Amino acid sequence: xxRPLVSTLAVALLGAATLVxxxxxxxxxxxxxxxxxxxxDTGGGESRGGAELPLAAPDFEGTVALSNCSGSVVRxxxxxxxxxxxxxxxxxxxxxxxPEPGTVLVDQPSSRSFTLLDAGGADAGxxxxxxxAYATMTGTDVSLYQVDASYEEIxxxxxxxxxxxxxxxxxxxxxxxxxxxxxxxxxxxDIDGFVHELREGGWTMKDxxxxxxxxxxxxxxxxxxxxxxxxxxxxxxNNTGNENGGECTMNNPCEVDENxxxxxxxxxxxxxxxxxxxxxxxxxxxxxxxxxECALPKP
Numbered sequence: 289x290x291r292p293l294v295s296t297l298a299v300a301l302l303g304a305a306t307l308v309x310x311x312x313x314x315x316x317x318x319x320x321x322x323x324x325x326x327x328x329d330t331g332g333g334e335s336r337g338g339a340e341l342p343l344a345a346p347d348f349e350g351t352v353a354l355s356n357c358s359g360s361v362v363r364x365x366x367x368x369x370x371x372x373x374x375x376x377x378x379x380x381x382x383x384x385x386x387p388e389p390g391t392v393l394v395d396q397p398s399s400r401s402f403t404l405l406d407a408g409g410a411d412a413g414x415x416x417x418x419x420x421a422y423a424t425m426t427g428t429d430v431s432l433y434q435v436d437a438s439y440e441e442i443x444x445x446x447x448x449x450x451x452x453x454x455x456x457x458x459x460x461x462x463x464x465x466x467x468x469x470x471x472x473x474x475x476x477x478d479i480d481g482f483v484h485e486l487r488e489g490g491w492t493m494k495d496x497x498x499x500x501x502x503x504x505x506x507x508x509x510x511x512x513x514x515x516x517x518x519x520x521x522x523x524x525x526n527n528t529g530n531e532n533g534g535e536c537t538m539n540n541p542c543e544v545d546e547n548x549x550x551x552x553x554x555x556x557x558x559x560x561x562x563x564x565x566x567x568x569x570x571x572x573x574x575x576x577x578x579x580x581e582c583a584l585p586k587p
Contacts, residue, residue: 289380289429289488289528289539290510290557292356345476346515349407350451351469352415357381358470358512359402361415361435361442361450362522363573364566369440371573373415373450375402375433376562377511378527379425387425389490392587394577396420398433404448409472413446421575422568427494427585428560429527431511432575451513454521455566458497463517466499466526466559470508476517477502486558488528488541497524497559498543505529505557514559522562529557 352359352375359377367374380386383400387393398417406412415435423431439450458464458479466475477500486496497514499505505512505526514524533554534540541558543551568575568582577586 289378289386290505290507290526292381292510345517346465346467346474346520347407348405348409348467348469348472348474349448351405351467351513352402353405353411353469353472354381354400354402354511355383356470357508357510358468358526360467360469360511360513360522361402361404361439361448362453362513363439363450364453364569365455367439367450367569367573370438372418373435373437373439373442374421374569374573375415375417375435376453376513376522376525376565377431377433378525379423379429379431380527381511382420382423382431387423389492390426391424392426392585393420393423394575394587396423400433402433402435403469404442404446405469405472406446406448412448415442422577422584424585425491425493427492428564429491429493430525430560430562430565432565434573451515452521453562453566454516454519454523455563457563458516458523458561462523464499464503464523465515465517466503466505466509466512467515468505468509468512468526470512471506473509475503475505475509480556483543483558484546485544486528486541487536487544489536489538493527493541493558493560495561497561498553499557499559501555503557504555514562524559524561526557526559530554 398420400417404412417433483496486493512526513522536542570576
């Protein structure tokens with residue numbers, strides 16, 4: 289997993305302060321570097337991996353910094369301005385530690401705080417969770433928090449707009465950007481392909497996104513939104529990578545195809561698709577696993 293940087297359980301299982309391909313790193317907002325320089329306009333018409341790029345690369349607006357991970361304020365196409373906002377991150381970033389395999393958490397109490405970022409990566413204020421609406425590391429690696437402010441309140445008070453979750457499955461070779469609110473850094477690459485099963489320790493994730501090598505994500509980027517460069521919509525959430533070539537062990541996920549064949553790709557990083565979430569958010573922006581088309585893992 290892409291290391292939460294502070295977690296007792298993560299220290300025991302994941303070497304929490306370890307960066308992928310680097311040395312130990314301290315956690316906490318004070319140690320995060322200043323926002324990276326605004327990325328240059330691509331000018332349109334250029335491409336990466338054959339995909340047309342937008343006029344401007346994704347920025348930091350809508351992303352958040354957690355105490356140990358990254359995240360983003362997200363909405364569906366049907367979310368209303370007055371709805372309580374949702375924050376997306378990883379299941380393995382939970383303040384209470386990583387959910388065991390087979391565990392799905394719904395409507396759990398939480399008062400976690402999130403630092404909002406503006407487009408340039410500057411801190412724009414704070415929102416607090418009212419509950420953990422959903423979290424699991426079974427089949428995916430995702431957490432959704434409901435916060436104490438609506439989308440229109442966040443925009444009016446902090447000047448920050450939410451990112452929209454794409455309801456469509458992403459496509460191979462799409463140009464993407466992983467936007468880390470924790471480090472205030474971006475990582476640009478393409479979707480290299482999709483993984484039938486990604487196994488790490490006792491956890492199994494399905495239909496995972498595999499990045500091309502340019503996305504060298506590191507500890508603290510867990511929970512970062514994966515933004516499609518053309519649509520500007522969130523298509524996934526960053527979560528793990530194979531550090532040193534181990535096979536299906538912690539920090540060394542392996543790929544397993546439909547025939548059970550195992551492939552190890554040292555240095556390769558991965559994310560989880562998020563389009564499934566849009567079919568599980570109902571009226572009032574509530575996570576409703578009973579909706580007919582909802583395919584998220586259930587308790």
